[in-house]
Amino acid sequence: MRKNAQSRHRAARLRAKVESIRTKSRDELLEDEARLCESVEERRSRKNNRSRERALEKKMVLERILAKPESERTEEEAGMYEVEIAARRRKNEGDRLRRERLKKM
Incomplete structure (x- = not known):
């Protein structure tokens, strides 16, 4: 079994749920569904920003070493x-x- 299998499964279910919500029109969205999509986007955005910051820090360290x-x-x-x-x-x-x-x- 893969590492973090349960977490991966839970994330896949959440992605599928969000994808099905996004196929609906704005009028059909329930308040909970809109909040769920918003929170998922916010988490992804935070994660992407953290990854970008770590990559920039790593790049700066490497450039300092190469200098x-x-x-x-x-x-x-x-x-x-x-x-x-x-x-x-x-x-x-x-x-x-x-x-x-x-x-x-």
Whole structure:
């Protein structure tokens, strides 16, 4: 079983519910349904903003490390750099494989 399976299942149910609510016209919406859609959008927005902030912080740290000559970097900075480069490599590989799968469809 996948990690956080119950949470993923609950989130999928919520997404399906919100999607079905969005197919309704504004006049047909109940107050609870409108509040649910609004709260889901607000949560997504907060999550996206947090992710964006973390990514910018990570980018600033990496730029600071790259600004130093390799010989002046601490062990910790060198390790952070290696971890980040490995993560980028994995992401690029995953993106490439996803694009290939989409082309085959």
